[in-house]
Amino acid sequence: MSESVLVIMEQRAGAWNRMSLETLAAGQKLAAELGHSVAAAVPGRGVAALASELALKKLDCVYAVDHELLADYTADGYTAALDQLIRKVQPSLVLFPHTYQVRDLAPKLATRFHQALISDVIGIRAEGGPVFVRQLFQGKLNADVRPGGPAPYFVSIQAGAFNADNVASGTAPLETFTPELTASVIRQRPEEPFRESTGAVDLTTAEIIVSVGRGIKEKDNIPIVAELAQALGGELAATRPVCDSGWLPIERQVGSSGQTVAPKVYIAVGISGAIQHLLGMKGSKTIVAINKDANAPIFEVADYGIVGDLFEVVPAMVEEVKSCTVLQR
Amino acid sequence: MKIVVCIKQVPSRDSVLRVNAAGTWIQDADLTYEINEPDAYALEEGLQLKEKQGGEVVALCAGPAGAAQTIREALAKGADRALHIEEENLGAYDPLALARLMAAALTAEKPDLVLTGLQSDDLGYGQTGVILAQLLGVPHATIIMQVEKQEGGIRVKRELEDGWFQHVEMPLPALLTIQSGINKLRYATLMGIKKAKTKEVKRLTAAELGVAPEATIRFARIYLPEKSKHTQILEGAPKEAAAKLVEKLKFEARVL
Numbered sequence: 001m002s003e004s005v006l007v008i009m010e011q012r013a014g015a016w017n018r019m020s021l022e023t024l025a026a027g028q029k030l031a032a033e034l035g036h037s038v039a040a041a042v043p044g045r046g047v048a049a050l051a052s053e054l055a056l057k058k059l060d061c062v063y064a065v066d067h068e069l070l071a072d073y074t075a076d077g078y079t080a081a082l083d084q085l086i087r088k089v090q091p092s093l094v095l096f097p098h099t100y101q102v103r104d105l106a107p108k109l110a111t112r113f114h115q116a117l118i119s120d121v122i123g124i125r126a127e128g129g130p131v132f133v134r135q136l137f138q139g140k141l142n143a144d145v146r147p148g149g150p151a152p153y154f155v156s157i158q159a160g161a162f163n164a165d166n167v168a169s170g171t172a173p174l175e176t177f178t179p180e181l182t183a184s185v186i187r188q189r190p191e192e193p194f195r196e197s198t199g200a201v202d203l204t205t206a207e208i209i210v211s212v213g214r215g216i217k218e219k220d221n222i223p224i225v226a227e228l229a230q231a232l233g234g235e236l237a238a239t240r241p242v243c244d245s246g247w248l249p250i251e252r253q254v255g256s257s258g259q260t261v262a263p264k265v266y267i268a269v270g271i272s273g274a275i276q277h278l279l280g281m282k283g284s285k286t287i288v289a290i291n292k293d294a295n296a297p298i299f300e301v302a303d304y305g306i307v308g309d310l311f312e313v314v315p316a317m318v319e320e321v322k323s324c325t326v327l328q329r
Numbered sequence: 330m331k332i333v334v335c336i337k338q339v340p341s342r343d344s345v346l347r348v349n350a351a352g353t354w355i356q357d358a359d360l361t362y363e364i365n366e367p368d369a370y371a372l373e374e375g376l377q378l379k380e381k382q383g384g385e386v387v388a389l390c391a392g393p394a395g396a397a398q399t400i401r402e403a404l405a406k407g408a409d410r411a412l413h414i415e416e417e418n419l420g421a422y423d424p425l426a427l428a429r430l431m432a433a434a435l436t437a438e439k440p441d442l443v444l445t446g447l448q449s450d451d452l453g454y455g456q457t458g459v460i461l462a463q464l465l466g467v468p469h470a471t472i473i474m475q476v477e478k479q480e481g482g483i484r485v486k487r488e489l490e491d492g493w494f495q496h497v498e499m500p501l502p503a504l505l506t507i508q509s510g511i512n513k514l515r516y517a518t519l520m521g522i523k524k525a526k527t528k529e530v531k532r533l534t535a536a537e538l539g540v541a542p543e544a545t546i547r548f549a550r551i552y553l554p555e556k557s558k559h560t561q562i563l564e565g566a567p568k569e570a571a572a573k574l575v576e577k578l579k580f581e582a583r584v585l
Contacts, residue, residue, distance in 0.1 A: 075459075075468070075469060075470070100471070100472055100488065100489055100490050101489075103447075103456070103459075103471055104469075104470065104472070104487075106456075107456035107460050107463075108459050108460070108462065108463045110425075111425060111459075111460045111464065114425070114545070115425065115545050115546075116423045116425040116454070116460070116546050117424075118546050119453075119454050119456060120453065120454075120455070134453075135453065136451065136453060136551065137340070137346055137355075137450070137453075138450060138453065139554070140346055141346060141348065141355070141553060142551070142552055142553070143548045143552075144549040144550045145546055145547065145548060146546070147545065147546055148545045148546065149545035153546075187468035187500060188468055188498070188499045189497065189499065190495055190496075190497045191495060191496040191497065191498075192495070193489055193493045193495040194493070195492055195494070207584060214342070232578075240509070240510065241509065243510070244509050244510030246513070256490065257488065257490075257492070264582060264584050265578060265584050285582070286578075286581075288574065288577075288578075289560070293343070293345070294562075295345075295346070295553060297554070299556070300554065300560075302558070303558075303560065303561065304560070304561050304562075304563060304574060304577055305560045305561070305563065306562070306563050306567075306570045306571070307562060308567055309567065313567045313570060313571055316567045316571035316572075317571040317575060319568075320571050320574075320575040321575055321578075321585065324575055324579060325585065
């Protein structure tokens with residue numbers, strides 16, 4: 001088995017998923033540190049143009065995995081195609097972006113090679129073999145993970161963990177790989193993707209956002225944070241679990257399945273800071289966190305923090321804001 | 330329709346986590362536990378499908394003896410019976426080995442539909458369901474927000490990124506991983522809690538299932554994340570800290 005890294009890129013309708021480029025950066029870095037070669041593959045139908053783009057990166061080979069039956073993503077079709085590619089290329093490490101599609105596909109593919117996926121990786125170190133850093137307990141703890149058993153090892157990379165701008169340019173030979181696929185192996189019948197309108201609230205233009213998480217405990221407590229948003233002249237937002245529970249409407253949800261915001265000030269109240277939420281707000285100019293758990297991951301991204309009981313801190317803030325704005329007038 | 334719902338017991342969400350002295354796992358002796366939240370939504374979806382289609386809901390749980398509490402809660406909510414793969418040392422299994430245990434427990438069951446949560450709140454691998462589908466040889470779909478039974482199969486709504494969705498049809502038997510928020514969770518009724526005491530819980534061990542504890546992927550070390558950003562913690566009593574914060578908003582963030 002050759003010592004090599006294979007990066008599986010994701011595209012839809014001829015455009016890259018940006019996380020693929022971040023994963024390409026991770027693959028190049030890992031290969032350099034381990035002294036491995038690095039290749040990239042793009043599966044789909046009619047992917048020649050995207051593969052040509054990849055051929056201008058610093059790679060040892062680019063594979064256009066092209067087939068009529070890969071036009072629409074299916075777990076069965078993509079698994080079968082990538083299984084064949086991996087058996088041909090024989091990489092020691094296979095890297096994916098940790099997208100929703102990869103979550104649907106990569107564990108199935110890894111199982112076929114008697115491996116589990118090292119999923120949602122935030123860091124990579126080469127210490128006599130690769131060590132992968134991933135989060136446990138929604139980001140409260142980290143774990144160093146080492147793969148074992150016979151290669152290839154399968155790894156998916158978290159959004160934002162590597163910088164797509166670091167992808168090195170170069171030239172790479174391009175190879176078209178046509179997997180053997182028949183329609184009968186594909187059991188899923190996908191329909192056209194569609195978008196659901198998220199409603200009338202546009203949080204992306206707000207300068208101040210007060211966002212509430214599960215720490216608020218129940219729906220009846222929402223007015224406590226709503227009052228702070230109002231005093232600050234900001235918008236009220238929430239995490240997914242708060243919207244799932246029906247405490248606030250879904251159009252106020254911030255995070256990877258809601259809106260992505262970057263206000264001047266983002267005040268996270270009772271939000272522990274799961275990655276799905278951080279992805280939607282970490283571009284905010286100033287981040288404030290109010291949480292009773294000093295180890296909550298939200299403090300990872302916060303500029304200012306108060307470790308305390310939101311039910312005491314937030315009303316005190318409302319008082320302060322009111323007296324301060326009254327003085328100005 | 331025979332529906333198996335896979336449930337996992339995890340440390341309660343607001344647990345204060347401390348790494349053990351060896352740096353291999355958390356100090357779990359004095360923690361409280363609850364059902365993994367996405368699994369609660371999977372259970373609810375199974376119960377609602379049964380109410381519409383008829384059939385049976387079987388809860389499948391791999392966990393230590395203490396997981397019996399979470400299993401009882403699932404029975405109290407309406408699951409008909411349960412399979413408990415009772416293992417104290419599940420840390421020795423990686424998601425692949427764990428799914429092998431679950432697949433072995435299901436060979437005699439032959440369910441029409443297997444439901445799991447999309448990921449666990451503790452390890453967060455997000456893959457046990459998909460692996461199980463591959464081992465059972467059934468089609469799957471992940472991050473599901475809606476399930477409709479159709480003639481000969483199901484039609485589901487998959488969540489994609491950035492507010493996109495997609496409908497997918499597939500034949501039964503199949504496996505789905507369920508997204509939180511797909512439905513509204515029910516509470517157990519007093520009658521349900523009473524009935525749960527008489528429902529069957531079949532205990533299985535890894536030895537009986539013939540699956541060895543294996544892990545191709547291993548935790549070398551567990552630790553608190555290092556802070557990459559310097560957070561200025563505003564100290565003091567709530568009123569004092571709040572005053573400091575408002576001052577920062579006024580003079581540094583300049584939004585007041």
